[in-house]
Amino acid sequence: NAGVTQTPKFQVLKTGQSMTLQCAQDMNHNSMYWYRQDPGMGLRLIYYSASEGTTDKGEVPNGYNVSRLNKREFSLRLESAAPSQTSVYFCASSDQTRYSYEQYFGPGTRLTVT
Amino acid sequence: GESVGLHLPTLSVQEGDNSIINCAYSNSASDYFIWYKQESGKGPQFIIDIRSNMDKRQGQRVTVLLNKTVKHLSLQIAATQPGDSAVYFCAGLEGAQKLVFGQGTRLTINP
Numbered sequence: 001n002a003g004v005t006q007t008p009k010f011q012v013l014k015t016g017q018s019m020t021l022q023c024a025q026d027m028n029h030n031s032m033y034w035y036r037q038d039p040g041m042g043l044r045l046i047y048y049s050a051s052e053g054t055t056d057k058g059e060v061p062n063g064y065n066v067s068r069l070n071k072r073e074f075s076l077r078l079e080s081a082a083p084s085q086t087s088v089y090f091c092a093s094s095d096q097t098r099y100s101y102e103q104y105f106g107p108g109t110r111l112t113v114t
Numbered sequence: 115g116e117s118v119g120l121h122l123p124t125l126s127v128q129e130g131d132n133s134i135i136n137c138a139y140s141n142s143a144s145d146y147f148i149w150y151k152q153e154s155g156k157g158p159q160f161i162i163d164i165r166s167n168m169d170k171r172q173g174q175r176v177t178v179l180l181n182k183t184v185k186h187l188s189l190q191i192a193a194t195q196p197g198d199s200a201v202y203f204c205a206g207l208e209g210a211q212k213l214v215f216g217q218g219t220r221l222t223i224n225p
Contacts, residue, residue, distance in 0.1 A: 040123070040218075042217045048212065096211070107157050
């Protein structure tokens with residue numbers, strides 16, 4: 001099992017450009033998440049999808065859109081990138097049980113907006 | 115909503131000593147907490163979790179303690195090794211789906 005995979009690993013954008021970050025999981029998990037991580041800060045939730053066909057805003061959704069393409073894939077889109085969106089982006093998935101809410105994280109995408 | 119915070123942004127310990135990383139939370143209704151380890155350039159990895167009906171849970175070389183009275187939890191790492199160098203995050207469950215993360219403590223191991 002690959003777990004959670006993310007593409008690309010690195011990306012440089014100019015202000016105003018758009019791009020989509022891809023995420024896929026092969027663990028048959030229902031829930032998927034997008035976080036951003038800025039230096040010296042913890043992970044902040046951008047959007048999440050509790051199940052296929054549903055998405056909800058997290059703590060910092062402005063400037064982003066998401067698509068839960070199917071159970072495996074959850075993409076994050078920046079329509080018009082801004083320097084404030086320079087960050088490391090992590091995708092995660094989970095299958096909450098009665099005993100655990102563990103989220104499994106991908107390796108991250110390092111995005112720089114100039 | 116929930117908020118969690120770590121007491122120290124950095125912690126330096128001698129190899130072989132025990133490490134204690136502390137975390138405070140705000141929402142007394144939170145009933146689940148989790149610790150993650152993040153090595154440089156990687157995504158966070160699960161270490162251990164605990165539900166609010168427990169005070170203590172042990173794993174391999176790690177122990178999590180939960181004090182609901184003062185809304186505090188700690189991660190103890192026994193016999194710290196160089197491979198334990200990383201940033202450690204605590205997180206609390208908010209609602210049924212979301213984890214709220216603290217800012218992280220960077221653990222450095224001195225030889």
